[in-house]
Amino acid sequence: MITEIDNSWKRDSDGLGVWEHRGKVAIAGFGHSPVDRRWDEVSLDTTLGAYAILACQKAMDDAGLKPEDIDGIVCCPTTIAGNSGGTASNWAPRPYFDPPFDSEQGITRVNADWLIQQLGLHNVKFAPASAPTISEMVGLASQAVGDGLCTNCLMIYPTGNLTGRYRRGGPNASDMAPGESQWTFPWGNHGGNDFINIFPHQEYCRKYGGEHDDVAPFVLNQHRNGLMTPWGFNYQNDIPQLTKDDYLTSRYILRPLRLWDCDRPVNAAGAYLFTTSERAQDMKQKPVYVLNHSEHNFPFKTTQPTLDEIEMWTDKTAERMYEGSGLTASEVDIFNPYDGYSIMSQFFLEAFQWHGVNRGDAFAFYDGDITVEGPHPFCSSGGNLGNGRTRTAMYTDSIEQLRGTAGARQVTVKAETALCAFTTPSSGGWLMLGNSPD
């Protein structure tokens, strides 16, 4: 039961006005699997598929729904280890297992069709085949419910990891840079955001002052928040709190990017239950309303973006989110931008001007009190850096903060609205949430 869709659902241009479904869609449940460093290649109850099933069951339980209530499913069918992940991407040519683990589905990938079968979701009528990453999936699920394509939509984001060097297979493992890769991967790097953002980050330091290691307080605080997140990797694996000395003595991955500026690939799954605001009133949890979603994919002018481009892209994104939600910067209580590399977050913080932070102010802001107990609880989720590369922490924390169930991470400031994202400066998406539909 796969639904073919185009990209017309996306809110990816300027001047769209307030989202037509603002406050009419809600998140009524979420669920997380355990977060392992990688699959042990033996235990079928800890495969990516098993974890996706578990996360879905938890999300349905959280909302008080049963499989027969689900009529929409949005699942990312690709492997987060990427096409060039080599041995970290595919189980084959190793032999598969008994059904339902008799293909890559359930081991390194999970798609909607596989989940429909495993969970017995017989009433699903909306199951798009193309659901790229969580940034777009939350927007797609919101739009689908708002448009009436489904009423109770499960959105699942599996993030797999097998033994082997993550994203260092295929061409990335080569000592050669043939063809056009001589211009894009001249040093054999895979071209991820570590590489993409290094140049603008250095430009940032030159333009506004400061140095790379000024991001240390942010990274340490992400780890601190992660240790207050019971479902996250650091908490579950008793990882010691990162210290400033640990950060400053860590090795460079791509100078000046340090080991702790990068997130830790994990094997995990997270799921969310989107529904109509009307239905959410009768479910188990206090509804968290979707006030806007926005997607973007800005074209590069050259192989590497400049600081000017990144600032323009993030400014545009902020403008679209504020316009579509009808909120202003001063009305956003919880701010959970993406931190998959620590050096991205400053661009988002300054573009959205959260707590009055303007261009060039981020390092000074990091040096202040950004703890969850303080006046500026930036990234209260702990993000990827504090929880592992699940890309879900930003969303779950925002929901928990608005519900008032964030436990040790519960902020002491007002928590009625939240902005959250998985996005790079150039591509991804944002979600605005609120305690009230109005």
Place this chain on the structure above:
Amino acid sequence: MENKRIIISYDIDGTVVPGDPPGRISIAMINESKKLGYIIGSASDRTITDQTRIWERNDIQMDFIVLKHNLSTINEQFSPLAGFHIGDTNMDEYYAKDAGFEFIDINGDFDIFWAKLLSGALM
């Protein structure tokens, strides 16, 4: 006993049993290398705190605990006749060579190396 001048450096993840993923080298094997008089320690990307915790939990007294990229710094401390770093990735190989150590691939010729270690024939 020349073993006292030979460094055996253990990577953790993918190399020793308490690593993630667990490796082939058991705590008993590490203890054995200690008893034989080698200078033993760990060199990992895990923080010093994290590495220390692992050895404390397993009741092993390491002679050194360093960050992997600082492996070369232990030469000054011990002035060894030789050093060996056992690991599972090309980063282990890179930093072993950087320190002037011989890299022992846990997934390669490790068994031959270990037999020599036990028989005192590393030099």
